[in-house]
Each structure stands twice: as structure tokens, then as C-alpha cells.
Amino acid sequence: MATGLPIRVRFAPSPTGFLHIGSARTALFNWLFARHNGGTYILRIDDTDEQRSTEESMREIYDSLKWLGLDWDEGAVVGGPYGPYVQSERGEIYRKYVQKLLDSDDAYYCYCTPQELTEMREKARAEGRSTLYDGRHRNLTETERRKFEAEGRKPVVRIKVPDESIVAADVILGESVTPPANLQDEIILKSNGSPLYNFTTVIDDYEMKVSHVIRGGDHINNTAKQLVIYRALGVEPPQFAHVPLVFDGKGEKLSKRRHGELVSVGKYREDGYLPEAMINYLVRLGWSYDDKQEIFSIDELIEKFEVERIGKSNVVFDVKKLQWLNKHYIMERDLSARTDAVIPFLQRDGLLEANSSPVQREWLEKIVESVGDRMTTLADITTQTGYFFTDDFEYDPKAIKRWWKKGDPLGTLQGIRDVIEKLETFGLEEAEAAIWEYTDKNNVKRVQVMQPLRVALTGQSFGPGLFEIIVLLGKEKTLARLDQAISYMKAGI
Numbered sequence: 001m002a003t004g005l006p007i008r009v010r011f012a013p014s015p016t017g018f019l020h021i022g023s024a025r026t027a028l029f030n031w032l033f034a035r036h037n038g039g040t041y042i043l044r045i046d047d048t049d050e051q052r053s054t055e056e057s058m059r060e061i062y063d064s065l066k067w068l069g070l071d072w073d074e075g076a077v078v079g080g081p082y083g084p085y086v087q088s089e090r091g092e093i094y095r096k097y098v099q100k101l102l103d104s105d106d107a108y109y110c111y112c113t114p115q116e117l118t119e120m121r122e123k124a125r126a127e128g129r130s131t132l133y134d135g136r137h138r139n140l141t142e143t144e145r146r147k148f149e150a151e152g153r154k155p156v157v158r159i160k161v162p163d164e165s166i167v168a169a170d171v172i173l174g175e176s177v178t179p180p181a182n183l184q185d186e187i188i189l190k191s192n193g194s195p196l197y198n199f200t201t202v203i204d205d206y207e208m209k210v211s212h213v214i215r216g217g218d219h220i221n222n223t224a225k226q227l228v229i230y231r232a233l234g235v236e237p238p239q240f241a242h243v244p245l246v247f248d249g250k251g252e253k254l255s256k257r258r259h260g261e262l263v264s265v266g267k268y269r270e271d272g273y274l275p276e277a278m279i280n281y282l283v284r285l286g287w288s289y290d291d292k293q294e295i296f297s298i299d300e301l302i303e304k305f306e307v308e309r310i311g312k313s314n315v316v317f318d319v320k321k322l323q324w325l326n327k328h329y330i331m332e333r334d335l336s337a338r339t340d341a342v343i344p345f346l347q348r349d350g351l352l353e354a355n356s357s358p359v360q361r362e363w364l365e366k367i368v369e370s371v372g373d374r375m376t377t378l379a380d381i382t383t384q385t386g387y388f389f390t391d392d393f394e395y396d397p398k399a400i401k402r403w404w405k406k407g408d409p410l411g412t413l414q415g416i417r418d419v420i421e422k423l424e425t426f427g428l429e430e431a432e433a434a435i436w437e438y439t440d441k442n443n444v445k446r447v448q449v450m451q452p453l454r455v456a457l458t459g460q461s462f463g464p465g466l467f468e469i470i471v472l473l474g475k476e477k478t479l480a481r482l483d484q485a486i487s488y489m490k491a492g493i
């Protein structure tokens, strides 16, 4: 996919909400393509839809891209030689090109009224045509124009389509031919003076020297319209690559409207997914190296990424796979980095203060270590280890039913309490030896002691090794929790 020109690609999100998973994947493909080829990756903001574009959304998009590690070389915020990179600030540039096209007679003013357009639409429908505009104002005389102006009509500007097929080459999809019957003189400038997407995109891609346009397959129908504009301007278009769309398991296209937060990158971040898991997940939504390898580091992706290896077929979003990758990447971080990653979640959930002391840090690392590979997301830290940080936890009703209802749990907990109280050194081995001594002496099954005790200390019937828990809680807390459980039982459960 080489053009001989310097490689320059852009990601051009519309700031009308959070960063969509599918858009993040488009950004990633562009970024990887630029990094693989030593090219330039540009971030442009497509905010021509004034009503739906917001500052807040822009900020969220920047944040999500930064979180994913998709840094941009040129563009919004960072600037560059072809700025501004926010379309709403480029009005003058667009007007200049509209004028150029008007002057060269490749564009013209159209004064059609809404009623005329409705009639044309009905006619087109009756004739089974997809295009509607019949070109009636293509060749207005100066007198006709003046007459419409005098009536107070505000014109739009339309581009003239050529009377021949438009051939679009696509690196992923191959060649497609659009016959003249499927093309019409599209509006490039609305009557209120604002330019439209297909026009601004061409102008910006041209002005910003974009060599390759890699974007979502939902834009495939815009390519021919954009090629008409390139042709009118007399400039070479970039190479196009349309990436397959992402669907849910039921065959519905992933959309903000239908799927809400399920398709929001920010939400996955909040839910405790790691950026490296997300990147690895996104890249495999359509791209493959050899159909076997699933885990790729960023460096490996940069080395191996080729647009030609993006498939044509639509892809299905599978959250299970993302979870699997996230688990993998959580465990790939060493203990210290894993601890760093969970701290914000513990803080968010009110379990940890902002600044921890070195002693606390050591304790925290041991807690994280005790969880082993049981976290699917970083947010799981709270459900898995919350009881280490607060006494205010609930006894799981199922655990109560299973372990506090049979045998003599009250007697057992009281017995264990005495054993623990007598312990002078409070280490893993001492705790273990003392408890086994208790089970042997009283001839009770180990599990009949361990599980009621686990429920008393953690509220749950699963989790890290029990002796680890006891040591991490410390003597005082262990005793207090035993007392609490004993009172609970005495109160009559």
C-alpha cells in the first residue's frame, strides 16, 4: 500500500459523544499504519455538525486516545504545519475552495425550494432512482439567479458530477465503479454557509497532505462523492481503505444509540480494563497476522501491522474475549505495576486513602498478590479484597447457609478465637500450625473449620488462602471479626 508520497494518515472523529469502540479501532489502524511506516498520524476533529458537537465530547475523545496510548504527531491540541485541525475553525479555507470551484464552473448555486426538492424526491421514488436532484439549476442565467435572489431565496452550492463512472480503488475492498446514474450534484455548502462533511473531508485531506484514508466501512458510499470533488479540484485523491464494521452477537451494527455505554472506550476504562488489553482486542477486530496469534505486544503490532491483512467481512464484538485478554494483561504486569493499577479503583470505591505509607504499600502488594489471577478487571479488586480494607462488609447469604448452619460453627469460631488470641508470633506458619492443632485435637474436619472461619473473616466462601488472609488482617482485626461473627451467630441466625 505505498504511494511514494510521505505517509500521512488521519483519524477524524466527530465529537458527538464518547469515543466509540469502532472509532477507536479506526484510530488504532491509522496509528499502527503510521508507526509501521514511519509516517505521520494526525488527529482532526470533524465538528461540522455544530448542533451535535460538544467540547466535552472532544475532551473525552482526547482522554480516551491518550489512555489507549494513541499519541498523535499533528492535529488538535498539539498543532502542526497544516492547522487549524478543528473543522469549525477552518471556515475560511472551505470558503476559498468553494469559490474556486464556483469560478471554475465545477460548482454552482442552486436555489431550489424545499417544495421543489420534495417533488423531485417523490419523482425519484416513483422511478426507483436512488438519486434525487435533477440538476435543474446547473446552468442558470444571470437574470434567473438575480430573480431568485430578489425573491429572498438563499442558495446552496452544489458540485457538478461528471457524466461518467467514478472508479474507486480500495486497498481492502478492491475496486468499485459508480455509474453516473447513481451520482448527483451533491450540496457542498448549505444555504446558511456551512460546508458539508464530504466537502470538508476532501479539502482537509488534500490540504493536510493525507496519503491514505483508513476509515470505517460505513463511509464507503461517501468515497465516490469525495472522488467527484477531488476530480473537480484537479488533484490526486489519497488511497482508500475501508475497514469492516463491528456487529453485536445478534447481527446489529454496534452503535451509540443502540448499545450505549457498551461501545464506549471510556466505560471500559472505568470498568477496569487495561489499555494494552483493549488495544490487543481492537486490533483483532478485523486484522490478523496469521489467523493463529492472539496476543500481540504494541511493538510487535507496529512491526507486523499491514492494512492488506485487514479482512473484508464484518466482525463480531465478543466481550468474553476482551475479558480473557484483560485477565492476561493484568497478570502480565509485575506485582508492583499491578498494585499501581488497582490503587485508583480502591480509592474510587472509598477503600483506600489518597497517600499510602511504605508499610501500607507493602501490605497492599501482598493483598494484590493474594488475589492471584482471579481478577478479570481491575475493578474486581473491590469485590475480591474489599474486606481487607473495611469491617463494613456483608456475610454472603449463600455462604451463611452453607457454612454457618451445620455442625457447630459457633463452638468452632469460639475455639479458634482462643487459639488465635494465644498466638504470640503472628506469621503464616504459626497460624497454620495452631489451627491444625485445633482441628486434630477436636477431631473436626479441616474444611468445617476453614470455611466458617473464612466467612467470618471475609463474608465470602472463596478467596485467597485463609492463612494469608489471617496474617494480612493481623491479630487484632482477626479477633474483632471473630467476635463480630460470634455475636451475629448468638443473635440467632
Ligand code: GLU
Residues within 6 Å of the ligand: 012, 013, 014, 046, 201, 214, 215, 216, 219
Ligand atoms: N467524522 C467521520 C467519522 O467519524 C470521519 C470519516 C472519515 O474518516 O472520513 O466517521
